[in-house]
Amino acid sequence: MSRSNETVLITGASAGIGKDAAHALIDAGYTVYAAARRLDAMDELKSRGATTIKMDVTSEDDVRAVVDQITRERGGVDILVNNAGYADQGSVEDMSQADARAIFDVNLFGLGRLTQLALPHMREQGKGRIINISSAGGKVPLPLCAWYIASKHALEGWSDSLRMETAQFGIKVVIIEPGTIDTEFNDVAFSKFVERTGDSAYRPMVDRFIKLVEDMGGSEPSVVTKVIMKAVDAKKPKIRYLAGNMAGVTMSVRKWLGDAVYDRMIAGMVK
Numbered sequence: 001m002s003r004s005n006e007t008v009l010i011t012g013a014s015a016g017i018g019k020d021a022a023h024a025l026i027d028a029g030y031t032v033y034a035a036a037r038r039l040d041a042m043d044e045l046k047s048r049g050a051t052t053i054k055m056d057v058t059s060e061d062d063v064r065a066v067v068d069q070i071t072r073e074r075g076g077v078d079i080l081v082n083n084a085g086y087a088d089q090g091s092v093e094d095m096s097q098a099d100a101r102a103i104f105d106v107n108l109f110g111l112g113r114l115t116q117l118a119l120p121h122m123r124e125q126g127k128g129r130i131i132n133i134s135s136a137g138g139k140v141p142l143p144l145c146a147w148y149i150a151s152k153h154a155l156e157g158w159s160d161s162l163r164m165e166t167a168q169f170g171i172k173v174v175i176i177e178p179g180t181i182d183t184e185f186n187d188v189a190f191s192k193f194v195e196r197t198g199d200s201a202y203r204p205m206v207d208r209f210i211k212l213v214e215d216m217g218g219s220e221p222s223v224v225t226k227v228i229m230k231a232v233d234a235k236k237p238k239i240r241y242l243a244g245n246m247a248g249v250t251m252s253v254r255k256w257l258g259d260a261v262y263d264r265m266i267a268g269m270v271k
Contacts, residue, residue: 003029007074008232009066010034011057011114012084013050014041017133017181020221021081021228026050028229033070033077036084057084057110067117076121079129079232082111087148089193091202099192100147107151108158119166127170131231132159133224136179136247140254140262143270144193144202144209163239174231175240179247182218208270219244 008025012018014036022034026048034045035055042052053069055062070077086106088099115130122128137145138152156175163173197206227243242248254262 004031006078007031007033007070007076008079008081009070009077009118010081010083011055011111012036012133013045013052014038017178017221017224017228018081018083019045021083021225022050023048024225024229025232028233030079030232031074033066035066057114058105060113063110063114063117067114071121076125077118077128078122078125079131080115080118081131081133081228081232082115083133084111085133085135087145089145089148090196090206091144091200092146094196094198094200094202095147103147103151104154107148108154111155112158115162119171122171123166123169128166129172129174129232129237130159130162130166131174131176131228133228134159134175134177136177136242136244136250138175138177140250142266144206172237173239174237176224176227176231177240177242177247177251178219178224179242179244179250180213180216180218181221181224181244205270212269216245 008030010018010022010025010032013022013034018034018036019042022032022045025032026045032045032050033053034042034050035053036042037054037056039052039054042050046052053066055066057063067077084106086103088103111132118130119128132155134155135152137149138156141149159173159175166173193206193210197203224243227241231237231241242251250262253265
């Protein structure tokens with residue numbers, strides 16, 4: 001089947017990984033629908049042939065309208081790349097419950113609702129692909145990120161269950177776990193970090209954590225895009241793909257040396 005007959009919906013396509021991956025999908029010949037809250041930030045994608053749509057993944061009206069539009073125009077979504085994500089960080093003591101819920105609304109519940117609406121078409125045609133952009137944090141913890149990490153742990157378990165449910169219908173569910181990536185994502189994540197912490201007992205750790213991330217740097221979004229394209233194109237994609245700075249190191253330390261050694265390693269980095 002020609003790739004142009006395959007319809008891809010990618011969320012969070014206004015910047016970073018999502019935008020870079022949308023360009024790659026266009027280059028590969030897929031019919032691309034790119035969705036994000038900032039419509040004007042996707043003008044370049046539109047000029048290259050993508051259909052760009054304004055969508056807030058937490059809005060029932062928005063996600064339903066997007067799936068309805070693709071169903072009318074293309075029959076349905078063949079490949080769903082759930083890339084939209086949100087990080088807001090701070091200690092458990094300092095984070096409000098409203099801020100914690102906002103993270104889950106984007107990273108789990110909004111993603112889940114969009115997937116739910118896309119599934120009937122995939123099931124009825126006997127094939128489909130769902131690619132969920134998780135995080136290395138979905139497997140390994142970090143201090144000061146408890147709610148974000150929890151949302152990604154939840155996404156991992158949710159994706160595993162979905163994979164088991166939908167395999168009978170020819171639907172493949174893939175999880176991608178990026179490490180540190182050089183995008184505006186971290187700027188958003190840190191924007192309220194210092195302000196929220198103020199002069200609390202966690203402020204010294206916050207300052208060290210931010211410096212650590214800045215000094216460490218991150219991989220280019222294209223590193224993750226290459227993995228997304230593998231997951232999209234492969235006849236038998238892996239269940240999980242790692243990509244980007246520190247992802248493999250942190251997971252290996254925890255897996256092979258255990259929680260206590262991993263905790264000491266992280267503590268030493270933010271000491």
